[in-house]
Amino acid sequence: SQTIHQWPATLVQPVGSPLSLECTVEGTSNPNLYWYRQAAGRGLQLLFYSIGIDQISSEVPQNLSASRPQDRQFILSSKKLLLSDSGFYLCAWSVPTQRGRHEQFFGPGTRLTVL
Amino acid sequence: AQKITQTQPGMFVQEKEAVTLDCTYDTSDQSYGLFWYKQPSSGEMIFLIYQGSYDEQNATEGRYSLNFQKARKSANLVISASQLGDSAMYFCAMREGKRWNNNDMRFGAGTRLTVKP
Numbered sequence: 001s002q003t004i005h006q007w008p009a010t011l012v013q014p015v016g017s018p019l020s021l022e023c024t025v026e027g028t029s030n031p032n033l034y035w036y037r038q039a040a041g042r043g044l045q046l047l048f049y050s051i052g053i054d055q056i057s058s059e060v061p062q063n064l065s066a067s068r069p070q071d072r073q074f075i076l077s078s079k080k081l082l083l084s085d086s087g088f089y090l091c092a093w094s095v096p097t098q099r100g101r102h103e104q105f106f107g108p109g110t111r112l113t114v115l
Numbered sequence: 116a117q118k119i120t121q122t123q124p125g126m127f128v129q130e131k132e133a134v135t136l137d138c139t140y141d142t143s144d145q146s147y148g149l150f151w152y153k154q155p156s157s158g159e160m161i162f163l164i165y166q167g168s169y170d171e172q173n174a175t176e177g178r179y180s181l182n183f184q185k186a187r188k189s190a191n192l193v194i195s196a197s198q199l200g201d202s203a204m205y206f207c208a209m210r211e212g213k214r215w216n217n218n219d220m221r222f223g224a225g226t227r228l229t230v231k232p
Contacts (some may be wrong), residue, residue: 106161
C-alpha cells in the first residue's frame with residue numbers, strides 16, 4: 001500500500017532563516033507530487049507540482065522553491081523565510097494516468113510558524 | 116477568477132440529521148472531475164467522494180452522496196445521518212480536463228461543519 005510521509009511535523013523558525021521541508025512517498029512509482037499551503041482557516045493554495053524528477057512547475061511566484069531529486073522525494077525550500085510563509089504545508093501525490101479519478105492523497109502536513 | 120466557490124463558511128447540523136454542503140464551480144472544459152475532501156482538526160486531508168463530468172449518476176460513498184447538477188455547475192455534498200465525528204472542514208475541489216497531464220486540482224475555501232449532539 002502507498003504511504004506518504006512529511007517531516008518535520010511542526011517547525012518554528014525566525015524570519016530570514018532557511019527552510020527545508022521533506023516529503024516522501026512509498027509504494028508507488030513515478031507519482032505526480034504537489035506542495036500546498038493552507039493559511040489558518042483558509043483553503044489550500046497549490047504552490048508547486050511535479051510530474052517527474054527535476055520537473056517542477058510553480059503556481060505562485062514567491063520566495064519558496066521546490067526540488068525533486070528522486071522519484072519519490074519532494075522538497076520545499078526557502079533561503080529566507082518571511083512572516084507570511086507561516087501556515088500548514090501539505091504534500092500530496094496522485095497517479096498520472098490519462099483516465100480515471102486522479103484523486104490526490106495527502107500527507108500529514110507540516111505546521112510552520114515564522115516568528 | 117475563482118474556480119471553486121463554497122459559499123458557506125460554517126454550517127451546523129444536529130446529530131443524525133442530513134446536511135448539504137454547497138459547491139459551485141467554473142470551467143469551460145467538457146471533461147473534469149469533482150472531489151470532496153474532509154479535514155479534521157488533526158490537519159490530514161481525507162478523500163471522500165468523486166464525480167466525473169460524464170458520470171450520469173450521482174456518486175455515492177456510504178453516508179456521502181454528491182448532488183451533481185451539471186447545467187448549474189454545482190456539486191453539493193450531502194451527508195446523511197450526521198455523526199459527531201463528521202465535524203471538520205470540508206473542501207470541494209476540481210480537476211479540469213485540459214490539465215490531465217498535470218492532475219492538479221483547485222480547491223474551494225472550505226466549509227466548517229459542526230455536528231451538535
